[in-house]
Amino acid sequence: MDIQKQAQLKLKQIALYQKCYSWSPCGKIENFLKQFDKPKWGVGETNIFILRAANRIGKTVTGCNIANYLCSPIGNKWLRDIKFFREFRRPNVGRIVTTKNAAETTYPQTIQEWFPRGQYFPHKNGRQFDSLFKFPNGSHFDIFTFERDTTEMESTHLDWVMIDEPMPYKFWTGVLSRLTYGGPIIFLFTALEGSGWIRSEIEKVERVNKDVFVQVVCAEDACIEHGIRGHLPHAYIENKTKNYDDDEQLARLSGGYISLSGMVYKNFAREYHVVSDLIPYWKECLDTGFYNIVNIVDPHPRKAFAIGWYYVFPNGDIVCFGEFPDDTYPPYHKIKSGDIKTEEYAQIIKDTESEFKQPVETRLMDPKQGHAPSEMGGDSIQKIMASKGLVYTDPSSSTINGHQAVKSLLGRPQDGQRPQLYFMDYCRNHIFSMENYAWKESKGLDANEKAETEFDDYADNMRYGALSGFKYFQPASKRGKQPKVWLPKSYRSKKE
Numbered sequence: 001m002d003i004q005k006q007a008q009l010k011l012k013q014i015a016l017y018q019k020c021y022s023w024s025p026c027g028k029i030e031n032f033l034k035q036f037d038k039p040k041w042g043v044g045e046t047n048i049f050i051l052r053a054a055n056r057i058g059k060t061v062t063g064c065n066i067a068n069y070l071c072s073p074i075g076n077k078w079l080r081d082i083k084f085f086r087e088f089r090r091p092n093v094g095r096i097v098t099t100k101n102a103a104e105t106t107y108p109q110t111i112q113e114w115f116p117r118g119q120y121f122p123h124k125n126g127r128q129f130d131s132l133f134k135f136p137n138g139s140h141f142d143i144f145t146f147e148r149d150t151t152e153m154e155s156t157h158l159d160w161v162m163i164d165e166p167m168p169y170k171f172w173t174g175v176l177s178r179l180t181y182g183g184p185i186i187f188l189f190t191a192l193e194g195s196g197w198i199r200s201e202i203e204k205v206e207r208v209n210k211d212v213f214v215q216v217v218c219a220e221d222a223c224i225e226h227g228i229r230g231h232l233p234h235a236y237i238e239n240k241t242k243n244y245d246d247d248e249q250l251a252r253l254s255g256g257y258i259s260l261s262g263m264v265y266k267n268f269a270r271e272y273h274v275v276s277d278l279i280p281y282w283k284e285c286l287d288t289g290f291y292n293i294v295n296i297v298d299p300h301p302r303k304a305f306a307i308g309w310y311y312v313f314p315n316g317d318i319v320c321f322g323e324f325p326d327d328t329y330p331p332y333h334k335i336k337s338g339d340i341k342t343e344e345y346a347q348i349i350k351d352t353e354s355e356f357k358q359p360v361e362t363r364l365m366d367p368k369q370g371h372a373p374s375e376m377g378g379d380s381i382q383k384i385m386a387s388k389g390l391v392y393t394d395p396s397s398s399t400i401n402g403h404q405a406v407k408s409l410l411g412r413p414q415d416g417q418r419p420q421l422y423f424m425d426y427c428r429n430h431i432f433s434m435e436n437y438a439w440k441e442s443k444g445l446d447a448n449e450k451a452e453t454e455f456d457d458y459a460d461n462m463r464y465g466a467l468s469g470f471k472y473f474q475p476a477s478k479r480g481k482q483p484k485v486w487l488p489k490s491y492r493s494k495k496e
């Protein structure tokens with residue numbers, strides 16, 4: 001083989017197996033890398049670097065290339081040019097903190113794509129996915145997910161930490177205390193719900209450019225036509241501008257912080273989501289038994305329990321058709337304390353359901369209150385309910401994902417996207433809660449990662465349902481033929 005051919009082959013190999021050599025960040029991410037040389041980096045010093053960015057601009061690819069280079073400096077030009085990265089102490093121990101979903105899907109793919117083949121060794125380390133990565137020089141890092149316990153954060157000494165997506169505040173002290181000898185803490189995120197504490201605790205005016213360094217990257221910065229070394233087609237960005245809801249546009253396209261005040265479900269509107277009659281398709285499903293019933297309870301120590309019943313139909317429609325307190329009580333938000341014992345609630349639920357034609361298949365209860373001791377400090381509410389034959393399970397309680405799931409069910413009827421979530425007009429507590437569920441101006445999603453909201457009780461039930469309960473499955477009690485799945489005319493013609 002002549003020299004030229006050998007050289008070509010070598011280049012091909014580099015392109016294929018050592019993609020990290022060829023990573024070339026867009027202009028604004030290059031600026032982000034330059035921030036690492038800004039602090040003086042005294043002994044044992046920790047500095048924080050924030051890449052607050054639009055969707056799809058290459059956050060995770062940036063994160064993977066930084067992680068790889070920190071562990072073992074395989075020659076990427078952009079990273080080698082930065083003194084901090086070039087001279088970082090090696091071997092070292094790092095950690096990437098991210099969502100379970102990113103750890104299971106995005107990270108394995110991105111690492112496989114960008115890390116140098118044969119120069120790192122992935123291990124499952126007791127998890128379902130590769131969560132520990134070792135390098136021949138002794139460096140290693142692990143991937144830690146948000147749903148783990150805070151105590152698990154406190155196991156090991158770290159030289160660097162990378163946080164991909166808004167991390168719940170509860171891990172923050174753990175992160176700080178792990179960097180015994182100082183080092184960088186790197187935030188990469190789109191500033192959606194859950195990022196409020198990063199703005200109020202870290203991105204403070206008095207800290208920025210002292211121990212906190214911020215780079216904002218908007219979608220156009222990664223545009224092929226309008227950015228520097230961008231990869232997103234301009235048409236793609238334009239198209240996304242149309243699709244994001246008004247609340248999210250700022251965060252998803254410009255990298256700004258989502259506004260956390262005002263109504264949570266802005267796409268809820270009585271004219272689209274409140275119905276006084278069942279549509280013929282729902283009636284047909286009820287007649288033939290092709291539907292499920294979901295019951296969701298949000299119990300409270302002082303207020304009354306907020307209880308709802310929901311139909312789930314084969315076409316994915318959800319209809320809220322029952323609630324407690326019903327209209328024989330004053331409106332829920334005016335009931336100050338519940339003098340009703342858990343056993344009595346069980347009876348109320350059973351009495352209500354005795355009038356249903358079909359048994360309730362799914363029962364969900366607020367996971368926190370559901371396991372708390374009942375009014376007199378005895379067994380948990382779930383335990384008492386179970387002893388009365390009402391078995392509840394824990395829904396996923398993620399506020400962020402839950403809001404997204406409910407918004408998605410509400411659709412964008414103003415733009416012609418049909419809702420899948422409806423409320424019978426007599427379910428006035430649900431309707432009131434959907435209309436008034438709002439972020440409090442001062443707090444937003446703050447330190448405790450709990451929405452500081454009012455009138456959240458029934459809206460919480462919707463969140464639990466949308467995440468964990470509103471999925472149709474063929475009921476055992478079905479009779480006859482399944483009604484033809486119904487779609488509105490406008491939707492039908494679009495699909496055909």
Ligand SMILES: [Zn+2]
Nearest residue numbers: 223225226234
């Ligand atoms: Zn553009």
